[in-house]
Amino acid sequence: MTEPREIKIRVPVLARVEGEGALHLDVRGGRIEQLQLRIYEPPRMFEKFLEGRAYHEVPDMVARICGICPVAYQMSAVQAIERAFGIDPGPWVAAMRRVLYCGEWLQSHALHIHLLAAPDFLGFENALAMAAQHPELVRRGLRLQALGNRIIALFGGRSVHPVGVRVGGFHCAPAQTEVDALLGDLEQSLPEALALLEWTLSLALPVQSQRFVSVALRHDDEYPLYRGRLAADDGLDIDVADYPRHFREFQAPHSTALHSSYHPNGIGDPNERDYLVGPLARLNLNRERLPAKVRQMLQAGAWHGTSDNVFHSIVARAAEICLAISEATRLLHAYQVPDRSYIEVVPREGEAAGCSEAPRGTLWHHYALAADGRVRSARIVPPTSQNQARIERDLSSALEAFGLDRSEDQLRRHAELVIRNYDPCISCATHFLRLSVRRR
C-alpha cells in the first residue's frame, strides 16, 4: 500500500474536477457550416437517482442538482408532487415559497450582473480588473447577493442546498424577530436595487436583433416565480401539464445534453423552433406585472415594449432584482407565525408536472409516484438545455458578424461573451470553452 505523502509545493492552479464546455466550428468560405456546443448537464443523472426514492426525499435530493439555484429545483419538485397527491398547502406556504424564490433570484442575478456581465459591458477583462477600478460596484453585488442568501437561509435553513422545504410546506417557520430583522435590511436595499436598474439602463449594450420565441410562465395576478401557466409570445397559453405536447427533447449527436425544440402547433407538426427562456423572456411576457416604479423606469429608459436583443438580459435581471426585493418586502410585512408550517401529506399513486421560473428560466419537472409515494419515474428539464439550441443559433450569427477570420482566441472570447448572456447552468473548469475550428 502506498503511504500518503505530504509535501510543500507551489502550484499554479486549484482546479475543479467537473467537465468543460466545448465549441466546434466548421468554417467554409467565410461562413459557419456547422456549429456544435457541448454543455455538461447534471440533471440527467438525478432523474435515475430519484427512482425508487420516497417522495419526501425528493426536495433534498434535487436541491443538489445546482448550487446556484437549488430553490428552483425544490419548488418545481414539490409543486409536481403536491399536484400528484391532490393537496394544496395553502396561502401561507404559497406566499413564503414566493419569498424564498425572491431570495434565489436576488442572489443569482446579483452575482451574474456584477461579476460576469458588468466586466463585459464596462470593457474589463474580468471582474478582478473591474474591481480594481470600481470596488464599490463589486461590493454592491456582494451585498445584494448576501441579502438573497439570507432570505434563502430564513426559510431554507441554509443558503446552499437548503433543507427547509418539504412536500406540504416548510419544516419550520421562522420566528417573527428573524423576519423583522431581515425586513429592515430589505427595505434599505430597495434604493440600491433601483439605482442598479438605472445603471443597467445607461449601459451602451451591443445591438444585436434576433428572431426568437420567448417562453415563460404567466400568472393572472403576479410576476411569475413559483406558479402560472406556460406561455409564449406567439400566443401559446397552456397548463404546465401540457408541456410535452409542445416541447420536445432530443439527443443532439454532438452533445451529452439534451436539446429542446418548440412546436407551436403541437409535437406532431413538423414546424419547430428554438426558443428563449430566462429573464428576458419573462420580461417580454410579463412586463405589466412588474411594480409600477420599475415599469416607469423601463419606459423612461426607452424600453417601450419587448426586446429581441439577448444582451438586454442584464436589464431584465436588474428589473427582477427590484421585483424580488419589493415582493419579499411586501409579503414579509404581512408575515405571521403560522400554527403549522406544513400540511400533512398522504401519498397516493399518481403523476403530475410542476413548473417554476428558475433564475435562468423555466424549469419543468414531472413525477410518476407509486401508491406508497415512491418515485417511479422522474423527468427534469432545466432551462439551460431548453436554451441550448437558442445559444447555438445566437453563436452562429454572432460569430459570423464578429468575423471568422479572427484568431481562435478572439473567437473563443467572443463566444463566451455571447454565452454569458444566458448564464448557462454548467460546471466549468478553469477554461470554459475548448474551441476547435476547422477552416476550409
Place this chain on the structure above:
Amino acid sequence: MTARGVVIGIGSDQGPDRIGLEIVAALREEASLGPPAVRVYPCRAPATELPVLLRDCDWALLVDAVRAGGEPGTVLHLDAVDLAHDHCPASTHGLGVSATLALLQLLGELPPAVAIVGIEVGPVEHPPTAQWIAAGVAAVQATVARLQALGA
C-alpha cells in the same frame, strides 16, 4: 485571546470533488480541532458562500480537491497567492475558489492569513479513498495547530 479561525471544506457531492466536504465532515465528527474559536463549514458554492464564511475571522484554512499533475492522494500546502487566475467564466457556476479569493483580496475582505490544503485526486470516476481523507484530516489538524501557534 484565542485567534478566531475557520476551516472550510470546498467541493461538490459528486466524484472526487467531494473530498473537501468529506474531510470537514470527519473533522466535525471527531470534534478534534479544539476550542469553539475554530469553526468548520462545508462549502458547495464558493462564489456565494466564501464572502460570508470568511468574515469575522483571523485566519482561514480551505480544503479542496486539486489536479496538479501529481500522484492521487498527495497533500499540497498552498497559499491563496499560489492560485492561477483565469476569471472570465461564461457562467456564475464558473466563479470558483481562486476567482473569489482574488476578488476578496482586492476588496480588502480576506482574513489576515489564508492557507489552503489541497488533495490531489484522480479521474472523475474514482471517488476519494478513506486513506486520502485521513491524510487530509491529518494535514488540516497540523495546519490549524500551526496557525493557532502563530496567533494568526
